[in-house]
Amino acid sequence: MFKAEKIGGRNVTASASTSDVKLHSKASEASTPSRYPHRLNFYDRPPVLDITLEEFETCAIDRLRVLAHIESLNHRSLPAPQFSAAVATYVKAHLPLNSNSARSANLEEERRRDEIGHWVLRLAFSRSPDLRARFIRSELSLFRERFTSDDLNERNTFLRSMKFNWEEVGPTEKQELREDLMACMPWGKESKKNDAFNAEKWNKVPWYTVPDLIGSRRVFVKGGMAYVPNSSQISLVLQAYSARLETALELTAKNLPRLDEDERLGPVIDHLASSFLSGLAAGDYQPADGTSGAAVTAEMVDDLARKHFSPCMRNLYERLKRDHHMKHFGRLQLGLFLKGIGLPLEEAVIFWRRMYGSSMTDDKFNKEYRYNIRHSYGQEGKRANYPPKSCQQILTTNQPGTQDSHGCPFRHFSPDNLATFLVSSYPTLDRSSAEMRDILDSVKNSHYHVACTRVFEVTHGLKKGDGLGKDGETVSHPNRYTERSREIEADRLGLVKKDEEEEDVVMAE
Amino acid sequence: MAIDMAAAEYDPSSPMVMQAFYRRIFPYRPFFLWLNQDHVPSKLFTHREFAFTLAGDVYLRYNSFANADDFKREVLRLNPSRFEIGPQYTARPRDRKTLAAGALQPIRRELVFDIDMTDYDEIRTCCTDKKICRRCWGYIAAAVKVLDHGLRDTLGFKHLLWVYSGRRGIHCWISDPAALDLNDDQRKALVTFLEVIKGSKEQAKKVNVRGSKDEGDLHPFIKHALKPLGPCFTKLCLRDQECFQSERGYENLLALLPGDQQIIGRLRKKWQQSPDRSSSDKWNDLALEVDALDDKTAIGRKFIKAREDIVLQYTYPRIDAEVSKHRNHLLKSPFCVHPSTGRVCVPINPARIDEFDPETVPTVGELLKQLDNIPTDTDDKTRKGDDYEMTSLKPYVEMFQKHVDAVLRDTKGSRKAAKEESMEF
Numbered sequence: 047m048f049k050a051e052k053i054g055g056r057n058v059t060a061s062a063s064t065s066d067v068k069l070h071s072k073a074s075e076a077s078t079p080s081r082y083p084h085r086l087n088f089y090d091r092p093p094v095l096d097i098t099l100e101e102f103e104t105c106a107i108d109r110l111r112v113l114a115h116i117e118s119l120n121h122r123s124l125p126a127p128q129f130s131a132a133v134a135t136y137v138k139a140h141l142p143l144n145s146n147s148a149r150s151a152n153l154e155e156e157r158r159r160d161e162i163g164h165w166v167l168r169l170a171f172s173r174s175p176d177l178r179a180r181f182i183r184s185e186l187s188l189f190r191e192r193f194t195s196d197d198l199n200e201r202n203t204f205l206r207s208m209k210f211n212w213e214e215v216g217p218t219e220k221q222e223l224r225e226d227l228m229a230c231m232p233w234g235k236e237s238k239k240n241d242a243f244n245a246e247k248w249n250k251v252p253w254y255t256v257p258d259l260i261g262s263r264r265v266f267v268k269g270g271m272a273y274v275p276n277s278s279q280i281s282l283v284l285q286a287y288s289a290r291l292e293t294a295l296e297l298t299a300k301n302l303p304r305l306d307e308d309e310r311l312g313p314v315i316d317h318l319a320s321s322f323l324s325g326l327a328a329g330d331y332q333p334a335d336g337t338s339g340a341a342v343t344a345e346m347v348d349d350l351a352r353k354h355f356s357p358c359m360r361n362l363y364e365r366l367k368r369d370h371h372m373k374h375f376g377r378l379q380l381g382l383f384l385k386g387i388g389l390p391l392e393e394a395v396i397f398w399r400r401m402y403g404s405s406m407t408d409d410k411f412n413k414e415y416r417y418n419i420r421h422s423y424g425q426e427g428k429r430a431n432y433p434p435k436s437c438q439q440i441l442t443t444n445q446p447g448t449q450d451s452h453g454c455p456f457r458h459f460s461p462d463n464l465a466t467f468l469v470s471s472y473p474t475l476d477r478s479s480a481e482m483r484d485i486l487d488s489v490k491n492s493h494y495h496v497a498c499t500r501v502f503e504v505t506h507g508l509k510k511g512d513g514l515g516k517d518g519e520t521v522s523h524p525n526r527y528t529e530r531s532r533e534i535e536a537d538r539l540g541l542v543k544k545d546e547e548e549e550d551v552v553m554a555e
Numbered sequence: 556m557a558i559d560m561a562a563a564e565y566d567p568s569s570p571m572v573m574q575a576f577y578r579r580i581f582p583y584r585p586f587f588l589w590l591n592q593d594h595v596p597s598k599l600f601t602h603r604e605f606a607f608t609l610a611g612d613v614y615l616r617y618n619s620f621a622n623a624d625d626f627k628r629e630v631l632r633l634n635p636s637r638f639e640i641g642p643q644y645t646a647r648p649r650d651r652k653t654l655a656a657g658a659l660q661p662i663r664r665e666l667v668f669d670i671d672m673t674d675y676d677e678i679r680t681c682c683t684d685k686k687i688c689r690r691c692w693g694y695i696a697a698a699v700k701v702l703d704h705g706l707r708d709t710l711g712f713k714h715l716l717w718v719y720s721g722r723r724g725i726h727c728w729i730s731d732p733a734a735l736d737l738n739d740d741q742r743k744a745l746v747t748f749l750e751v752i753k754g755s756k757e758q759a760k761k762v763n764v765r766g767s768k769d770e771g772d773l774h775p776f777i778k779h780a781l782k783p784l785g786p787c788f789t790k791l792c793l794r795d796q797e798c799f800q801s802e803r804g805y806e807n808l809l810a811l812l813p814g815d816q817q818i819i820g821r822l823r824k825k826w827q828q829s830p831d832r833s834s835s836d837k838w839n840d841l842a843l844e845v846d847a848l849d850d851k852t853a854i855g856r857k858f859i860k861a862r863e864d865i866v867l868q869y870t871y872p873r874i875d876a877e878v879s880k881h882r883n884h885l886l887k888s889p890f891c892v893h894p895s896t897g898r899v900c901v902p903i904n905p906a907r908i909d910e911f912d913p914e915t916v917p918t919v920g921e922l923l924k925q926l927d928n929i930p931t932d933t934d935d936k937t938r939k940g941d942d943y944e945m946t947s948l949k950p951y952v953e954m955f956q957k958h959v960d961a962v963l964r965d966t967k968g969s970r971k972a973a974k975e976e977s978m979e980f
């Protein structure tokens with residue numbers, strides 16, 4: 047099966063089996079017909095290409111990001127059009143795949159990267175039934191999006207090339223079943239229905255190959271065969287894709303133990319799987335290093351905390367304010383976050399000194415704490431400039447102990463405490479509201495980032511599914527949460543100002 | 556002495572009685588063939604879960620057996636009050652403790668349905684709770700007709716075994732290879748397709764099958780089901796059960812009508828004034844009101860559709876969906892004895908479901924008595940065949956045998972075809 051072997055310096059070959067002819071991507075462009083005649087791909091044949099280790103990783107991460115995003119969108123149960131719009135924008139930005147007619151794009155390269163990403167992720171996600179199921183679900187959403195957005199002609203060429211053995215319903219049978227077939231067509235005006243019926247074509251397949259259409263009674267069934275109109279063809283295609291993918295993943299899982307020929311691939315694959323498990327794509331957000339943008343002063347922190355802090359930071363800050371004390375990991379989580387939102391070192395020292403207040407002598411603070419603060423700004427020790435912690439790190443590393451207040455409230459609070467905390471921190475949230483139920487439901491299903499996103503939506507007056515207000519983005523980093531919150535506020539202020547200016551003009555006239 | 560003991564002897568809760576039943580009557584051979592679908596033990600039998608209920612509510616899960624004899628030995632040893640059948644797993648269920656976590660997964664299983672009379676309590680007037688009589692069996696009969704037709708003609712299954720559950724319900728086991736192979740998603744989809752009656756106690760209208768605006772056409776499958784259900788409704792709900800006789804009865808009916816307060820008000824007033832109007836009269840009153848409406852108007856169309864929906868709500872099969880959705884759901888085996896009624900879970904011919912009377916199903920006591928009454932001079936040597944052949948269970952076992960033969964013929968056929976195909980390469 048799929049195995050990767052080391053050949054030479056930094057090249058890694060993924061090959062189907064030893065008997066396969068090795069295709070060099072360059073050669074294939076010139077002489078042989080393209081490996082990727084279609085935009086759509088069922089990924090039936092493993093790629094037999096020279097891949098650099100870097101490509102191996104970047105292609106996979108690009109795709110992983112998209113899949114993770116699709117998964118989080120899935121969990122937010124958006125209405126279908128909004129969902130596909132959100133997927134479309136995100137896919138276009140992060141994993142573009144153009145149709146044959148697109149001139150500007152480097153089709154071969156796009157499709158190559160798409161394919162490599164898919165195959166690497168198969169390795170990463172084949173290891174457990176749970177991961178396999180999640181991978182298939184996200185891949186199906188991605189495929190559906192590409193299928194529906196594909197050029198009609200190209201799509202049909204692709205379908206023909208797949209040679210599905212669907213049985214077409216002949217004209218005689220179509221007429222015989224006219225009434226029944228029409229009853230299953232989407233409800234519309236009677237007059238239009240006739241034309242639609244005459245123009246439509248049906249395929250017969252065993253009913254159990256299209257469970258979604260059966261469950262929703264959208265097809266006519268007779269003698270064990272479901273009569274699927276071309277307008278519902280997507281169900282057939284997705285079913286075929288998912289069945290093949292499932293079998294292939296199980297096969298890969300069986301062969302995975304033999305993937306030990308290149309010790310460089312293991313860690314990459316492990317990392318990919320683990321970042322998907324925590325519900326987030328790896329390195330989705332790179333926070334500013336604190337030097338750019340307007341500086342935040344120690345005085346501003348309190349106001350910012352109320353308006354813009356993510357729930358975890360809000361919690362830490364309130365604790366610190368109340369207790370004038372904080373354990374190590376809490377200081378680290380909050381300190382790095384503040385650095386990320388633009389609190390310079392000098393201001394950080396002032397901020398922490400104030401927070402500790404009279405609970406600590408100046409002497410003790412200078413001796414024990416100043417060093418830590420400077421250290422986290424990369425001014426002491428090995429002088430590493432530590433980045434603020436992402437949600438993934440907060441969720442999965444340094445689990446809080448009994449005296450700790452760091453971590454993620456959605457994951458590390460009991461449901462009751464979480465509700466109390468949210469209600470007291472965000473006056474717009476009502477304990478018995480539908481939003482609160484949404485949030486607590488997401489928490490129960492371990493979709494902490496979804497819950498957090500929902501809090502953001504509610505507290506910023508956004509619709510469900512808006513996310514951070516940019517193509518349904520999910521919370522994946524506390525600093526991103528705060529950054530978006532401040533941007534939204536700035537936008538609204540800008541609008542108000544503009545309105546005022548316009549009013550002024552009117553007044554002047 | 557012997558006469559005094561007779562009553563006690565045939566009590567189905569007595570271990571002696573059950574022991575005698577398992578030793579002399581239970582049809583192990585066809586039972587084995589039915590589950591195994593072959594004469595040589597296959598994984599369909601050896602990897603299959605059996606769960607035993609012993610006296611004192613002891614429940615033993617994850618039993619599995621190498622062959623029919625092995626199974627019989629254990630049944631005689633444990634002497635269960637009843638037992639249930641599960642799926643074929645990826646490994647022998649009895650080895651589960653030696654397997655890696657998650658290695659024991661259900662893979663194949665007959666498609667099963669369970670209809671229980673308790674789901675009909677809100678629409679039957681003759682009995683409630685655990686009771687059942689010939690009259691309310693009519694609901695089950697209607698359900699069997701619709702499902703049997705649907706499963707055969709619409710979904711294309713061939714090998715359906717309908718089994719009386721021993722008290723107030725009926726089971727259906729489908730042994731087609733395609734049915735065995737269905738995964739949980741496909742089963743779920745099928746159940747959703749078949750299920751029409753949905754909603755809790757607090758919800759009056761339980762039939763919502765016309766799309767989100769409740770005004771679409773019926774799916775052809777439901778429309779075809781209405782054909783036999785119409786007469787059932789008249790005979791059963793109007794004449795026999797008098798579903799709308801009581802005030803509660805007709806208020807339920809009024810609650811199902813579209814919101815036209817004039818019509819509903821008129822009907823209510825009329826029915827309040829003459830409380831002895833029968834259900835048929837009331838249904839006619841409604842029909843007259845509907846006929847007066849123009850069927851080109853929205854409200855007219857609504858009423859026509861509502862009438863169809865009411866027939867569905869009162870007669871459409873009410874299946875226990877959870878039983879059918881998951882492969883690992885256990886279901887009581889055919890030919891078990893119902894612990895409280897003593898009746899044997901016998902197969903039923905769906906074509907003659909109307910004639911079936913649960914009261915005439917043989918009880919374990921009757922069967923043993925019939926065996927005891929065989930003259931002692933017909934010695935073991937002169938007797939041919941099995942003991943059950945001398946009891947009133949005989950026709951039921953024969954029906955079962957016939958079903959099993961048909962299953963075997965088909966699976967053998969498909970196996971032969973597969974073999975020939977593989978020979979070609």
